Amino acid sequence: MMSDKKKLDQNQQEKPMSLQAMSLLTGLIGGLVWSGIGYIFYYFNLTKLSPKIILEPIAVGAWKDGWLGVVIALTLYGILGMGLGFFYYAALKRFRSIYVAVGFGVALYAVVFVVLHPLFPSMPSILKLDLNTMLTSLCLYILFGTFVGFSISYEQSEIEDHKSPSKADLQES
Known part of the structure; x- marks a missing residue:
């Protein structure tokens, strides 16, 4: 009886994560990883903007200058x-080009450094940033x-490729 249950468990495939959930997870990991790398760049003086600048409009107190x-x-x-x-999932997932993803990053840079600049009083304007800070942040x-x-576009194309019938399936019909 126990071996029959084991066999059934082995034959079951894990349900794949939905593209929406995968998009959220990818965004979470991307935000954590690239802001962490940004903090390392700040620590080694490759940029003068600390990732802690995000706390400026919402937090008061000395705690924001420490590890917390x-x-x-x-x-x-x-x-x-x-x-x-x-x-990105909602608006741009169907574009398979890496240039769209790069453009997304450039657009985010423009939004933060031009449009949202007034929210961060300690951040110099984009014209007053030193070259290292500007290029490091842009990168x-x-x-x-x-x-x-x-990542999202690739997963979208994989899903579309698995849903569309292959040429061999069409020739057999």
Whole structure:
């Protein structure tokens, strides 16, 4: 009896994650990883903008300058990444080009450094940023956009490829 149950369990395939859930997870991981790398870049003075800048409009107190500020900032980037991953899923998932994902990262950079600039009083305007900070930040946004965008587009194309009948199936009919 026990061996029959084992055989049945072995034959069952794991249900694949939905593309929406995968998009949220990809955004979370992208937000955590790339903001973590951004913090490392800040630590080694490759950029003058700390990832903790996200706490500026919402937090008061000295705690945000310590390790707790880093943890909460990285968590917020993960949550924002989830939202951005879902946005990419909703708006851009059908585009298979890596250039769309890179453009997504560049657009995010423009939104943060131009449109949302007034929310961050300690952040200099884009024209006053030093070259290292500007290029490092741009590269991080491009890498985030590419990671999230291309991952979601790739999964979308895989789903479409498995749903569409193959040429061999069409020739047999």
